[in-house]
Amino acid sequence: MLVSITGLFAEPWVLTLLKVVCLFAVVMPMVAYAVVAERRISAWIQDRVGPNRVGIPFTNIKLFGLGQPLADGLKALVKEDLTPAHVRRVFYWLAPAVAMVPSFVVLAVVPFGSMLGSQRMVIANLDVGILFTFGIVSLGVYGVVLAGYASNSKYPFLGGIRSTAQMISYEIAMGLAVVPVFMLVGDLNLGSVIDYQRGGAWLLFKQPLAFAIFLIAIFAETNRLPFDLPESETELVAGYNTEYSSMRFALFFMGEYAAMIAGSALMVVLFCGGWMLPLGDYFNTPAQSLGQGLVHIAVFIAKTAMFLGLMIWVRWMLPRFRYDQLMNIGWKRFLPLSLANIILTAIVLWVMHS
Amino acid sequence: MKVNRTELTWWERLYLPTLLNGFRVTLRHFFSRKRSGVYGDKQKKFAAKTTMQYPEEKWDVPTGYRGAPYLVKDVDEKTKCVSCQLCEFVCPPRAIRITPPGDTGVVDRDGAEKMPKEFEIDMLRCIYCGYCQEVCPEEAIFLLKDYAITGESREELIYDMEKLLELGGADKRAYDHHVQDGVGEGIKKWETKTREAGEQPEFH
Structure with a gap:
């Protein structure tokens, strides 16, 4: 029996499944606490207190409101799941799932640590890593568009339309922004991108323009302020998810935050050295022991959390762009800039190599 | 009616001043001691907070208030x-x-x-x-x-x-x-x- 269990662990699919489960078990609480962090940080910036009541259930222990996700989740689960009569039912039911799945699938190719035992800490070590990512991220727009279309009512419809235009525009800028990164690295595998940045040679410093464009494009892709036109509460009620309630709405919500986490993770991998820290060999070579491996994963999560914090922070910093300004920035500023960046990088590489 | 739009300078159009100002303002509020003018001098113990933690803390009602x-x-x-x-x-x-x-x-x-x-x-x-x-x-x-x-x-x-x-x-x-x-x-x-x-x- 024992032999068969150890034999089972030698099977690659078992380990992959284990990694998937573990990743999910880490990302879901991160989503939950990103929501709490969003609410608390927003509150502090606006001189409010924020949710600080819910603690451990059935006790008076409040824990600074860290029990809030439990209450929110329970509320979403037990609320009435309302399907309006005028919706296109199949698409209406499909949309929340379609909105949520891509965000999680992106995480499959992200190397979130070095090694744990003999296992590389990435679920799918794809050689086309970044292309896969862009392919999947583009699918994210379908959830929003489907929701807007299926709701069959004006505000979600407008939200859906805006989101299509916005996501497609910024997809291009985002894709072109990272081209110089891969010109420098010479490989599309995200693991090699991290290896390239060993010892503090972060691409953030080598490609600041690419980083800036990518960062802003991620804001637009995840529908965060100042690019939250698909939702824009002040004009479109709640945008594409106006007609949704209870768990379906919660799925959209979780999908949005999972997309934020995926975007942050991508930024960490591409520009901020992934799990590496410029603090000597311990943080820069693949882990030999379990403890070192866990430290590397912790470093990665900490960096991701920092980007999440930035996304929440920026939300209260800038007002929403007008639709034409959004298109202007996407097509007339970022597209030429990223193209120029590619050409500049190409010239520098050509001069250095010849 | 004609709205006169201010012509922005090149530096202003770069959006960076707005961004930096945003960082400054949000940071100031984030770390501020949540002081509120509402409670003012009357209630020193609440003076550092904007929001009153209601069921635990209550307004001290004015003299002559007609409660229960x-x-x-x-x-x-x-x-x-x-x-x-x-x-x-x-x-x-x-x-x-x-x-x-x-x-x-x-x-x-x-x-x-x-x-x-x-x-x-x-x-x-x-x-x-x-x-x-x-x-x-x-x-x-x-x-x-x-x-x-x-x-x-x-x-x-x-x-x-x-x-x-x-x-x-x-x-x-x-x-x-x-x-x-x-x-x-x-x-x-x-x-x-x-x-x-x-x-x-x-x-x-």
Whole structure:
């Protein structure tokens, strides 16, 4: 029996499944606490207190409101799941799932640590890593568009339309922004991108323009302020998810935050050295022991959390762009800039190599 | 109407000044001590916070505030109410119900002929008008500071005499709460009444 269990662990699919489960078990609480962090940080910036009541259930222990996700989740689960009569039912039911799945699938190719035992800490070590990512991220727009279309009512419809235009525009800028990164690295595998940045040679410093464009494009892709036109509460009620309630709405919500986490993770991998820290060999070579491996994963999560914090922070910093300004920035500023960046990088590489 | 748009400079159009300003403002508020002008000098212990943690912290209501009506005790901790039922009759929503003692009543203090066998106020009916306080010749009922009366059933919100006396506390507190301008030591309705009686024109 024992032999068969150890034999089972030698099977690659078992380990992959284990990694998937573990990743999910880490990302879901991160989503939950990103929501709490969003609410608390927003509150502090606006001189409010924020949710600080819910603690451990059935006790008076409040824990600074860290029990809030439990209450929110329970509320979403037990609320009435309302399907309006005028919706296109199949698409209406499909949309929340379609909105949520891509965000999680992106995480499959992200190397979130070095090694744990003999296992590389990435679920799918794809050689086309970044292309896969862009392919999947583009699918994210379908959830929003489907929701807007299926709701069959004006505000979600407008939200859906805006989101299509916005996501497609910024997809291009985002894709072109990272081209110089891969010109420098010479490989599309995200693991090699991290290896390239060993010892503090972060691409953030080598490609600041690419980083800036990518960062802003991620804001637009995840529908965060100042690019939250698909939702824009002040004009479109709640945008594409106006007609949704209870768990379906919660799925959209979780999908949005999972997309934020995926975007942050991508930024960490591409520009901020992934799990590496410029603090000597311990943080820069693949882990030999379990403890070192866990430290590397912790470093990665900490960096991701920092980007999440930035996304929440920026939300209260800038007002929403007008639709034409959004298109202007996407097509007339970022597209030429990223193209120029590619050409500049190409010239520098050509001069250095010849 | 023609709206004059300000021509932005190159540096301003770069969006960076706005961004930096945004970082500055949000950071300042994030680390600020959440000081609010609302509480001001009146309430020092809340001065550092904008939001009051409501059920735990409550507004200290101003003097003379008409909250829930309670019965007060005299200096010897005895019942002041003499069961005259004036408050019961004057009460517009009929929230007060007094059961008089009948022939077999007992009193717990000198100078009183009787005291109520039961005294109930239905807090769900009370409209906080203050007529009961106004009409009471013994100054036994006062509208005190409580403004958030909650309960889980209707029965729970009918307060009986024991509860009303306990919540009312000593009459000194009630006087202090209702100190009016120029009346140093409480209301002392009898003094006013005596003075008013003295000011009546005499008929011979």
